[in-house]
Amino acid sequence: MKIEKILFPTKFRELAFNSLESLLVLKKVGLKEVVLYYVIPREDVGFVPYGGYLKEEEERLREEARIRFEDWQSALSKQGIKSKIIVEVGDPVPNILAVAEKEQVNLIVVGRKKRKGPELSFVGSHTLQLIARSKFPTLVSKYMVQFEYNGEKVTRVNDDIFKRPLLASDWSEPSARALDLLKSLNGIIEKAFVCHIIGVKISKGLDKSELYRIEKESKERLEDYCTRLKSEGIVAEPHLGAGRTPLEIIRISREIEASMIIMGTTGKDRLHEIFMGSTSHRVAEMSELPTLLVP
Amino acid sequence: MSTNFVRLVLLIMTTLLPLSSAFAGGADHPNMGETLPLYSVIPFLGMLLSIALFPLLAPKFWHHHFGKVSAFWAVVIVVPLLISYKGLAVYEILHIVLADYVPFIILLGSLYTVSGGILLRGTLRGTPIVNTAILTIGTLLASWMGTTGAAVLLIRPFLRANAHRKNRTFMVVFFIFLIANIGGSLTPLGDPPLFLGFLRGVPFFWTFNLLPHMVIAAGILLAMYFAFDTYFYKKEGITVAPDDGTKEPIRLEGSYNLIFLAGIIGAVLMSGIAKWGEVSIFGIHRAVQDAVRDGLLIAMAVLSMVFTPKTLREDNAFTWFPIKEVAILFIGIFMAMIPCLKILQAGTKGELAFIINAVSEPVHYFWITGILSSFLDNAPTYLTFLSTAIGGFYPGVVESQAVSLLIKENPLYLVAISAGAVFFGAVTYIGNAPNFMVRSIAEEAGTPMPSFFGYMIKYSLTILVPVFILITFVFFI
The missing domain is CATH 3.40.50.620 (HUPs)
Structure with missing residues (x-):
């Protein structure tokens, strides 16, 4: 079992790129390709009450995602890692699972990269659904987290995760x-x-x-x-x-x-x-x- | 937030319910309709115009804030009503919520949930014959699983079957005409306006009186569709259906949901036949069989959710969003329409007497209900003109009795209102809720759809309206 191909779904939240960067060390152990994936939630562009579909909004979101991903791609190619961009409209969990299957990836990387505030869980409902249903190894990435330890608030950056x-x-x-x-x-x-x-x-x-x-x-x-x-x-x-x-x-x-x-x-x-x-x-x-x- | 909200609701309930109970025995209170001023219908018009104009003029704003717009119009009418009519207003509000809105949403929700658990898989190739067959099947199903349910079941397979076709827009338009509207005219399950009629005393099978109208309209449209599709099929130069080597046999997954669908039909039928007395809920008298029906419908939806694998719903691209939208928008519509309905029910004694006097023949009802249903949602429009008819013929008579008298003595009027509301819902995207859902799914799948006015000018006015003129001459003149 070798990690050669990663599926990296993202919502472009804060520190998403830092999280991706922290995975590039895998190049040393065989990482060849990263699939950058963005799902435009169907509800964000479809089913406008009595209005139908926001085609222009979809185009805008696609273009935004492409521009952001292309920026990330340059960082990946500098490291000699191939990459591929996929942007789709759909339902995040089933779409991510379907793309993982289609692309035959070795690892899916999910989860919010920055988790602050009073939440008891470090994992959102989409991530929970994904890890419950994924047939592929799935990394719940938590690049920056804030939590209580010995009664104190601690902020931790997980940037060297394989050490x-x-x-x-x-x-x-x-x-x-x-x-x-x-x-x-x-x-x-x-x-x-x-x-x-x-x-x-x-x-x-x-x-x-x-x-x-x-x-x-x-x-x-x-x-x-x-x-x-x-x-x-x-x-x-x-x-x-x-x-x-x-x-x-x-x-x-x-x-x-x-x-x-x-x-x-x-x-x-x-x-x-x-x-x-x-x-x-x-x-x-x-x-x-x-x-x-x-x- | 939730604790405060619960406290607020409890406070309102404990303050207002005794007021409502004081009016509980008084049935319809026609005096409210006689005293309400004309301007009290403004929130209703505002609500309907919001639905008509916001999706056109500010779709992004509307998409994100339609709930607030709905709440705004509801509050604008509810607060003055409560101040002016106190307990009577509470009674009317609770009555419309418990007797109309809740059963309406439960029926739509259960049909949507159950039909969303049925998935048609397999390789269909969109030839004129196959497409016409799908449209015919959908038209026949729509009266039994609702126009929304039939549209949910068939739109994606229909689009997949025609993905290789160049001209697809007209196909989706005919799909909206037939499956999302006209096909739903035979039973109260078919289209929301007919269910609202059923809730107000129209017998379940009475709507079969629309069969001749439906057969003529659907027959002409299917024949036209076949002619168009054959023309485009030949023009596109498709002689043999493309074969990409992944031919999958046609099959229905989640077919056990048909049992739940039968349960829904049975429950609605039962509530129309059984007479089990009444029960008082918050001071509002509701028939026991209606409450049982609502419970059974919820049970069917829950069973469908439990037994249908999540993956099947995902493959169907099932989402709660459309039904949530309907629930949010319609609470505003139902609240805002109270004054309008009450005034119309007061007949010539109400401020809308000029409408009642102007609308006197079945042909008027067919066209006015129809034209308004084209631009406003057809469910409230149906109720408005049902109230107009009973206000005209039987002013001051208790609504359920008035409906029975209308069916017995002047059935053509109800046929005209029903056909107008259901058929004309297809004239614009905003005429009926499934229209926008079908449009949304088609556009997502890459089928270009005409604009609001493009749809009307290119398709409705040229295809539908001549059919409706023919129906007018055959049945209403």
């Missing part, structure tokens, strides 16, 4: 694929971390001996993951946590000063998603770090 990645594994197949993706980043990683959380659901009601057995097995698996990373030349460090999984992952990420979190994500059915949520989505929502989810 200290934390892989949070639950030993599932998507986690194994996340490991493969991590291995492909050899060359831009300073140090990688692998963690596993013995969740409350597992530890609750178990006797001590059974818990020790799980702990031992988890440590062995963590070592195995680290060994596999080391065999690719990536320095890796294991961490075992216990408790509420999303909170533990975030705690560890802060302790080790991780630069991003990588997780496998399983396609949960709709009902499960509504009532239970998924660990990976919760982490993407709650962590101030960019979160790379691998299906």
Whole structure:
């Protein structure tokens, strides 16, 4: 699994270009092309009550997007990275998924690049829908975030995101694929971390001996993951946590000063998603770090 | 914000509801229509002119602020009414909201939701025969799934089928004529004005009286369409349909939504047949069967949402935006039209007696309802002229009784009003809500559509109006 082609949908919000720039380091590990994508929301130009369609407005938005993208393209070509511009009218989530499928990208980069204010979640509803439905690895980029830490307001800029990645594994197949993706980043990683959380659901009601057995097995698996990373030349460090999984992952990420979190994500059915949520989505929502989810 | 809003609503309700209840037993209160001044219809005219002019003159402003414009006209009339008529005004406002607006939006919303869950897939090639067949099917469906529903179902497949054709504009125009308007004339489900008539006591199957009118109008238009399409097809030099190698068999996805559609038809039919007594909601008496119908319609829409995969709706480019627009605009229309309806219902005792005196024959009703429906939305226009007719024949009589008498003694008048409202909705883009939706979807798909006046001059006046003149001579003179 190698990142050669990225889909970069944008709404041209503040710091979007900085976020794109922070991905250019991937050139060193094989990035060849970036698809710059803008969806003009259908409601912005269509269904004018009793009026029809704002054709001129669509043309204006298309031209604006083209001019902005062409500016970005020059920065990409300076780095020797090919790029392609797509501007469409439609519904953002299904359109992004359809373009990802059509272009056969290796990574989709979504999320607001600057998140300030009192929101509890770092992720918007469109991003949540995308990460729940994407068949492709999806990076929830959070270039600049403001959050509370130890009672203080902290502003963080995530500009060197591949430096200290934390892989949070639950030993599932998507986690194994996340490991493969991590291995492909050899060359831009300073140090990688692998963690596993013995969740409350597992530890609750178990006797001590059974818990020790799980702990031992988890440590062995963590070592195995680290060994596999080391065999690719990536320095890796294991961490075992216990408790509420999303909170533990975030705690560890802060302790080790991780630069991003990588997780496998399983396609949960709709009902499960509504009532239970998924660990990976919760982490993407709650962590101030960019979160790379691998299906 | 939401807590304050809830508090405000509760305060208004607790203050005004007792006032409304005091008038609850008084049925129609014709004295309000007799005392309202002529200028009280200005907000209604303002609302309708806003709908007619803003999309033409300031489309971007209108797109972003139509809700505020609607609210403005509603407030402009509601506040003076409340000050002048107090409890009676509260009663009339609640009555029009609960008895007309809410069922109207529930029906449109449920038809829109259910038909938006049906997707016609497959490779259709737009030949004259295929296109005429699609238009015929759509015309037949429109009376059962609503003009909006039939348009939602067929417009995208129709456009896809003709993507290779050079001349597509006239196709979409005929689509608007037939599927978005004339096809909806047979049942109250077909077109909003007819449902408003149904809510006021017109029996469900009575609208079948429009069948001969519909058959003549649709028959002529379909024949004309076939002739035009054949001409352009030959002119474009298409001898064999292009084959890009991706031929997909025609199939209907989400067809279980047809069950929910049948549920909607059944619920509306039931409310026209059953007599289960009355229930008082905020002091407004509503038939139990009507409340049950509304509940069933909501249930059908919810079931459709639950059972239809999200991806299917996405492939249908389903969005709530058009129905939200209708809901927002129509609350303003319904509020602003109260004085107009009341004055007209007062007959010659009201300030609009000159209209009632001027409109005396079915032919007048057909053309005046029609012409106004062309430029104003046809639903409020229908109600206005229904009120004019019952005000003229039966001034002061309770509305539901007056409607029954009109059907029994002067049915041609109601036929003329119904046909005028439904058929003439096709004359301009603003005549009927689905027109602008079809136009919007066609333009998004790259089909050039004529301007407001271009549509009228090139198509309506030259094609539709002669058909309506023929209908006038056959049925109304």
